[in-house]
Amino acid sequence: MNISVVIPLLNEQESLPELYNWIKKVMTTHNYSYEIWFIDDGSTDNSWDIIHNLSQQDTAVKGIRFLRNYGKSQALHAGFARTNGDVVITMDADLQDSPDEIPELYNMITQQGFDLVSGWKKKRYDSVIGKNLPSKLFNWAARKTSGVVLHDFNCGLKAYNSKVVKNVEVSGEMHRYIPVLAKNAGFANIGEKVVQHQARKYGESKFGMERFINGFLDLITIWFLSKFGKRPMHLFGALGVLMFIIGFISAGFIGFLKLWKLYHQEPTILVTDNPWFYIALATMIIGTQLFLAGFLGEIILRTKNNEERYKIEQEV
Template sequence: MSVESMDHAPTSFPSHRLSIVVPMYNEVDNVEPFVTAVHEALDSYPHPWELIIVNDGSRDGTQQALDKQAQLRGPHVRPIHLWRNFRQTAAMQAGIDAARGDVIVTLDGDLQNDPKDIPSLVDKLLKDDLDLVAGWRQNRQDAFILRKIPSRIANRLIRRITGLEFQDLGCSLKAYRADVLKRVRLYGEMHRFIPAWMATVTSPARMSEVPVSHHARTAGESKYGISRTLRVVLDLLAVNFFLRFAGRPGHFFGGMGLGVGLVGTLILSYLGVLKLLGESIGGRPLLWLGFFCVLGGLQFLTTGVLAELLIRIYYDRGDVAPYHTSHTAPTSDADSWHRRT
């Protein structure tokens, strides 16, 4: 993964179609300014693009405002309305599913991300043949306690667990190669873990992070706070499991089973020696601890075996594999074999 400055403006693009995916929740005051800002930023964009705005169950008139903009701007503005608030990750996944472009850019709809950064991120993605280019808000215009502290804690935890050296995983402004992004399914609070999930289907060397602009919110209310750090910790456990043990869950549960069972065995062995020496052990809490540790170890081992059976069934279906290859140039059948001359 590399971090580079994006002071330059893109001069030309490889041919592609661009889909911009934006989740919105109760942002009625930002709808018209945001759609206008995107059109101004992409006024001279040389390739086809579409704007997909996912209304995540808003109740403040966001739906009506989006429909109005779609009528005014044309069919390339595509609002999607979810029937209730499914939260940002689900809304982002809905937009990704609907995207038709070869390149997908995601950003927030509160105008804190600057749409003018979109061409530069796409330029970096395509010219350097990357799968992900993430924005880095070096000069954040947020409240220190409510936004910056939770973000710093979350980013530090994510870097420590995943090993990815991104400075700002919480920035929604990112550009993706669509065929790679669509191999990943998002749920929970996983939108902030997208680089980690993408590391399961592509190399971290094909990811980059670049500085982008960031603006203070001028309308609407922030939906973030300290509580999201707790949700990040819970989702981080799932990320760690899938990154390290998705193809070998028996090692995860088996390791815990062996550890817990060993502790129980040592405790019971110690108590057995005391019993042979004539001491009473029937009323000791340590006896119960040893018993339940052995029982828990056996349960972990059994769970590991069942998990291995499930993962074998999953891979034996034939439509998935425990690995991913990079793109290689196609060859004809006649050219794909070595022949003696």
């Protein structure tokens, strides 16, 4: 099979028939063998009924319905696990991503040898203050933190070599950082393509300030995981050693000061009245806690199980 299209969605009943027909037209024109996976992330409208009807009409259409809303990352994870295509295309269901981009994205993977190609919505039709400026700030921070040079991490239109989606673990809200996860997994040939962005035709945007804030928190998480995810003791142990050194130096200073005053027969104060005593005590306690955090991280890393993070209600 040439192409698998994975489309996570939430309450997009108006756009689904139009999107399906558009994708089918592109695939038929280029003689691709294909499948379309619609992942219904807990929609409360008639999205699932439409997906079910489409699957009855066309065997290339397949669908998964979550029991409730689990998030885009979980939807992509479920879709990636079931794809059979040599190239996997992801796009949003709101018609803001153009299926006409699929052939060129496919060629960039199969002919130019990219592991992953990310879309870049260079000209956007979103609100400048509500989404454009926060997105630019977010993308700048992501580039600086991850070392992956992309202009638009948030673009849902991406193409993958099938090996990438089968070897990259998408969890939490990490769908924004799949290129970073792919790079960390060893898929370093990452490209970018300017794609057409269209104004939303139906429904309302799911973007909000909560997603913007969560994006930056996830960025910190992905930075930590990329550097210390396999060796948490390297971070916490190093910080613990630093705290212990500060504590020993502080304790040594207290002892030296005490001996100095005794030698010169000067009046001394109780050790507990010296502020350096509390500095030494606090840093040693913090150092111990950091070491324990490192050990716990190592234990969790070696004993974790990869249980499903979502529940599927129906599949067609």
